[in-house]
Amino acid sequence: MRVTDFAVNMPGGESRHLAEYAGKVLLIVNVASRCGFTPQYTGLEALYRKYQGQGFEILAFPCNQFGAQEPGDAAEIASFCSLNYDVTFPLFAKVEVNGPGTDPLYAYLKRARTGIFGTGRIKWNFTKFLVDRSGNVVERFAPTTKPEAIEAAIARLL
Incomplete structure (x- = not known):
């Protein structure tokens, strides 16, 4: 199984198959507007603008x-x-990343790359999963990891 095998919901309720992103490097992030990490939108957008033309996409899940x-x-x-961060990368429908209502994509991401001490739970907003061009989850980054700190990892996959 790979990330590109999943379908996710868009804000209007329609479904989008992640197979549309096959062959691209992906950064999948659970986001929130009223979080201490919300300013990371600035760094995420900077990465997106810098690398999108090279096959990089950010998929944000509120x-x-x-x-x-x-x-x-x-x-x-x-x-x-x-208005606040000039975000141009796609925002998907709001999801649950933990508990019985966990979105299937997030259940897969957590199994593919566990967090610290082997726990699968997402600890907070702005947990980031880096996916290679083949749809494999290659790294997981903590909410405290700023987008600019993962630029080298993204560049290596491109």
Whole structure:
């Protein structure tokens, strides 16, 4: 199984098959608008603009499971990201990344790359998963890891 085998929901409810991203390097991130890590949108957008032309994509999944830091609906989230951080990478439908309602993509990501001490749980918003061009999860980065700190890992895969 690979990341590109999954389908995910868009904010309007339609489904998007991640096979559309086959052959690209992906950074999959659970995001939130009212989090101490929210300013990472700036670094994520910078990476996206720098490397998108080389086959890099960021897939952002809003999540309200950590301190209720993403309470808005899809339109509010998109507006916040656009107005405050000029985000141009895709924002998908809000997901759950832990617990019984875990999105299937996130269940797979957590199995593919566990966190510190082997735990699969996502600890907080802005956990990042780096996926190679073949759809394999190659690295997991903690919420505290700033986007600029993972640039070299992205560049290696491109």
